[in-house]
Amino acid sequence: MNVLSKLFYKYKKILKVVKLYLLIAGPGIIVMVADNDAGGITTYTATGAQYGYHLIWFLILLGPVAYYVQEMTVRLGAVTKRGHAEAIFHSFGAFWGWFSLLDLVLVDWLTMITEFIGMTAALSIFGVPPVVTVIASCLLMGTMVIQGRYWTWEKAALVFCAVNLIYIPAAFMIHPPIEKVLHGSLVPQLPPGGFTNELFFLLMANIGTTIAPWMVFFQQSAVVDKNMQEKDMVWGKFDTGVGALLTVVVAAGCVVLTGTLLPGQNISDAATAAARFMGINKYVGTFLAIGLFDAGFLGAICISLASSWAFGEVFGWAHSLNHKVKEAPWFYAYYFFVLALAGTVVLIPRAPLVLITLFVQVIAVTLLPAALVFLILLLNDEETMGAHKNTWFQNFANVSIVAMIILVSTLYGISALFPKILGG
Amino acid sequence: MFLNSFRSAAGTVRKINKKYSTPHMKMTPAVKFSLGLLRFYLLFLVGILVYKFIVTLHK
Numbered sequence: 336m337n338v339l340s341k342l343f344y345k346y347k348k349i350l351k352v353v354k355l356y357l358l359i360a361g362p363g364i365i366v367m368v369a370d371n372d373a374g375g376i377t378t379y380t381a382t383g384a385q386y387g388y389h390l391i392w393f394l395i396l397l398g399p400v401a402y403y404v405q406e407m408t409v410r411l412g413a414v415t416k417r418g419h420a421e422a423i424f425h426s427f428g429a430f431w432g433w434f435s436l437l438d439l440v441l442v443d444w445l446t447m448i449t450e451f452i453g454m455t456a457a458l459s460i461f462g463v464p465p466v467v468t469v470i471a472s473c474l475l476m477g478t479m480v481i482q483g484r485y486w487t488w489e490k491a492a493l494v495f496c497a498v499n500l501i502y503i504p505a506a507f508m509i510h511p512p513i514e515k516v517l518h519g520s521l522v523p524q525l526p527p528g529g530f531t532n533e534l535f536f537l538l539m540a541n542i543g544t545t546i547a548p549w550m551v552f553f554q555q556s557a558v559v560d561k562n563m564q565e566k567d568m569v570w571g572k573f574d575t576g577v578g579a580l581l582t583v584v585v586a587a588g589c590v591v592l593t594g595t596l597l598p599g600q601n602i603s604d605a606a607t608a609a610a611r612f613m614g615i616n617k618y619v620g621t622f623l624a625i626g627l628f629d630a631g632f633l634g635a636i637c638i639s640l641a642s643s644w645a646f647g648e649v650f651g652w653a654h655s656l657n658h659k660v661k662e663a664p665w666f667y668a669y670y671f672f673v674l675a676l677a678g679t680v681v682l683i684p685r686a687p688l689v690l691i692t693l694f695v696q697v698i699a700v701t702l703l704p705a706a707l708v709f710l711i712l713l714l715n716d717e718e719t720m721g722a723h724k725n726t727w728f729q730n731f732a733n734v735s736i737v738a739m740i741i742l743v744s745t746l747y748g749i750s751a752l753f754p755k756i757l758g759g
Numbered sequence: 760m761f762l763n764s765f766r767s768a769a770g771t772v773r774k775i776n777k778k779y780s781t782p783h784m785k786m787t788p789a790v791k792f793s794l795g796l797l798r799f800y801l802l803f804l805v806g807i808l809v810y811k812f813i814v815t816l817h818k
Contacts, residue, residue: 427794428782429775434801649775701804708797712790719784741800748804752811 359570360577361489362557365637366405366550367578368496371585372634373453374446374695375544376627377605379586382537383593384602388511388519389526391587393538397545398583400736402576404546404707405554407714407733409571410723412558415713419555420645423709426719431709436649438702443549443642445695447677450638452688453631455681456606460613460624468628469678476636476674480667485560485656492636498629500581502588505622511595520587539747546740548702549641551710556644560655565723592623605630635674643670700748704741711737 371379382390408419415422420439424432454472455465479491526534554575563571593600593608596615602608605627613620640656646669647654653663660667680686711733714725725733784790 424775424779426782426784429779431794432775432779650771701801704800705797708793712784712793716784745800745804749807752807 356570356573359561359563359567360574361493362554362561362563363405363409363571363574363576364496364578364581365489365492365633366554366557367401367575367582368499368585369492369553369633369637370401370545370547370550370582371499371630372446372544373450373605373627373631374634375586376453376589376630378537378540378544379589380593380605380608380623381602382541383590383595384597384600384608385537386526386534387594387598388516388591389524390538390541391516391520391590392523394541394586394590395520395583397541397586398579400542400740401545401582402579403729403732403736404710404740405550405575405579406572407710407725408551408555409558409563409575410568410720411710411713412555413563413565413568413571414720414723416559417555418559418644418648419552419706419710421648422555422713424649426713426716427709431705432649435702435705435709436645438698438705439548439552439645440642442695442698442702443638444673444677445691445698446547446549447635447638447673448680448688448691449695450631450635451678451681453605454628454635456604457609457624457627457631460606460609460620466682469682472632472635473671473674473678476632476639477671479636480640480656480670481660483657483659483662488656489557489561492633495629495633495636496581499585499626499633501622501626501629502585502592505619505626506588506591506595508619508622509592509595509616511591516591536747536750539743539750542740542743543699543747546703546707548699548706549638551706552645553637553641556641556648560644560657568723592619635677639670639673639677642673643667700744703744704737707737707740 379394382394411422412418417425420432420436423435451469451472455468458468459465479488482488528534558571589605592612593602596619597608597611600611602611605623609620609623609627611620612623643666644654646652647663647666650665652665654666655663658666680691681688711725711730713719714733715730717724
């Protein structure tokens with residue numbers, strides 16, 4: 336009887352912990368899964384097609400990198416109750432504030448265009464015209480926000496995060512050689528041919544997709560909008576860890592898909608991969624196309640919110656998803672304006688979409704180092720963070736990661752501008 | 760109408776500039792060094808972008 340009562344007590348305790356986590360879960364998973372946006376999926380499919388399973392270990396290493404950066408936004412948001420844009424204005428003054436805000440607006444808008452490119456390309460595989468995709472996506476994104484509750488938006492976004500996991504069953508459906516996949520996942524190795532410029536460019540692209548400027552702004556604002564408290568930080572970090580794990584598994588799934596079905600092929604974008612899959616395995620092709628649409632959609636909902644939150648914080652508008660449209664008109668007007676503007680560009684005939692995609696990489700390089708440096712400085716400010724400031728180990732890990740990201744993203748941006756500079 | 764909107768926007772920006780005119784971060788040598796390095800880095804990037812723009816124009 337005593338054993339039974341103990342078991343029941345433990346069961347109730349575990350149930351309580353799970354319920355508490357489910358209440359707090361959201362920002363971490365959403366930002367991490369949305370990190371696998373249209374651009375990310377394209378990079379992973381290209382990696383798999385070009386180098387098979389040889390670089391899965393590298394993608395796994397990027398999981399902790401993303402976690403360490405995003406975990407800082409959880410602490411900063413929960414302690415200061417300020418979004419990243421407002422925190423920069425408050426701590427570093429108007430010059431750095433305006434620089435970050437305007438750069439964020441430009442990067443987010445350009446990235447949004449690439450998300451719409453991904454969505455329209457994905458649904459065009461099913462014969463859906465781009466104009467229908469853009470209008471339907473905007474309507475769906477609008478419906479998610481206008482009901483005036485953060486909770487509802489978050490749970491809807493989590494459903495789209497679940498759809499993003501479609502790459503995992505798709506990878507199992509094609510029966511990949513498990514031994515080779517495990518070997519590529521667990522044993523650090525270089526692909527046959529050694530360290531070439533193409534490999535270096537692809538590694539840089541993979542790192543570049545792991546941490547984007549909008550992620551820092553989005554998660555911190557989401558933590559504030561969710562009203563996460565200091566006592567909830569443990570769960571916020573756990574949530575981010577779960578998200579990091581999911582993002583790595585999805586990335587590995589994409590690599591396994593193209594590494595198995597399209598080895599050695601030059602894949603310029605994920606939509607091309609999905610179209611080729613259709614000829615090999617209709618179901619897998621459909622899964623990849625749905626996944627690509629979902630990736631673009633998730634990216635778009637998070638990026639547009641990151642900008643709207645940032646503007647609302649700085650301009651002093653009501654800027655919470657818990658507000659109705661009437662209560663926060665400028666916040667929602669800006670949200671819809673960004674959506675409509677990005678969607679319209681994709682529909683312009685002969686719009687320079689390739690140039691825009693290139694521009695995203697370059698402009699992101701100007702914002703990312705600034706956002707990350709501010710993050711580290713803020714996390715070391717005792718007045719701001721109190722007991723939650725970075726420890727020695729956190730500083731060692733975060734400074735190393737940020738230095739590596741800055742170096743690699745700069746090289747990536749420069750090589751995007753001058754493709755021959757690295758001898759490619 | 761347009762002029763009024765512009766004036767109102769400029770007024771809002773002035774208010775924001777005034778509100779955040781003083782940085783609240785304690786400017787320790789490490790912070791000053793980091794911000795200086797960031798300025799240098801951004802100037803370097805802008806220089807590269809301008810160079811690329813000029814090269815593209817002359818093609």
